[in-house]
Amino acid sequence: MDRRAEFGRWKAQSLGKADLSRKGSVDEDAVRVVQLLNAQEEFFTTSSCAGRILLLDASTSDSGIQKQHCCWLLVTHKPCVKDDVMAALKGATSNAVLKFEPFILHVQCQTLQDAQTLHSAAVASGFRNSGITVGKRGKTMLAVRSTHGLEVPLSHQGKLMVTEEYIEFLLTIANQKMEENKKRIERFYNCLQQAMERKAISSSHSETKEKNSLLCTHKNKRNQGKAHDPSITEDHEKELEGADGLGISAALFSEED
Structure with a gap:
């Protein structure tokens, strides 16, 4: 099968699938980037998260490795306040962890050159941990990501190990990271637009x-x-x-x- 035709078949199959994420739809802050990429012949997105603050409750084994199953006590894609976290912590029975996870996006690209174009835009926008992988069947994937995260344990075996003042301090940091994350997404969108325009002119x-x-x-x-x-x-x-x-x-x- 012709390479371009095969890529088109992969794209149609991927975009035709139901969204199996917890939310069931693309996050608001990531919609423009996802739509811009999916409108291009050379790309399609396979997963995305605009960035979130979450509180997880998970037990750990003796070796400290987190088990598969955990309880989501709180998740939000917006700035978070202390009262929301304190209320959610009442449901913790094990080891509660407060996390901020930055924007992440996976894009399948038609060629390695196409992936390199997106990688340059991602790195220039602040997502310096982005990378390209090429599978055995020639599938070229770009992962847009950064190390702009946060992960702090709050309780152990159901007992709160930190003060409310410290939790408020952590949320200030998490909310600042959320704001910076949004700015990087906006820069990435602008860089993508410019890259697409240059490619159209060159073509x-x-x-x-x-x-x-x-x-x-x-x-x-x-x-x-x-x-x-x-x-x-x-x-x-x-x-x-x-x-x-x-x-x-x-x-x-x-x-x-």
């Missing part, structure tokens, strides 16, 4: 150059034919120029406009 110039090359080849072949065919008179030559040459030139001028 247009390439098409014009290709058409001009074909036109030169056509004229050269015609001139060679006239040079070897004495039966073509001057009047006939003018007739050919009127019927053929002017039409092609008009099309080219239209293309440049």
Whole structure:
């Protein structure tokens, strides 16, 4: 199967699936970025999170490794206040952890060059932990991410280990990170727009150059034919120029406009 056709099939299948995230839809702060990428032929998003503050309650094994199952006591994509966390902590029976998770986005790209274009935009926007992976079947994925996170334990075996004042201090930091995260998403969106515009201009110039090359080849072949065919008179030559040459030139001028 043609590479482009296969990528188109992957994209249609991915975008046609139901959203299985907890929220069931794209986060508000990530919508513009997701829509911009999915509107391009060369990309489609497979998962995203705009960034969130959450409180988890999870038991740990003796080795300190978190088990698979945990209880989500609180999750928000907006700034958080102390009262919300204190109320949620009442439901903690194990080891409660306050976390801020920054924006993350996974994008499948048609070519490695396409992925590199997005990677440059991501790094320039502050998502310096972004990376590209290429699978065995040639699937090229870009992960947009950063280390702009926060993770602090608050309770142990249901007992609160910190003061309310400290929790308020942590939320101040988390909310500041949330605000910075939004600014980076906005920068990323602007960088993507500029990259798409540059690519469109470059593609247009390439098409014009290709058409001009074909036109030169056509004229050269015609001139060679006239040079070897004495039966073509001057009047006939003018007739050919009127019927053929002017039409092609008009099309080219239209293309440049």
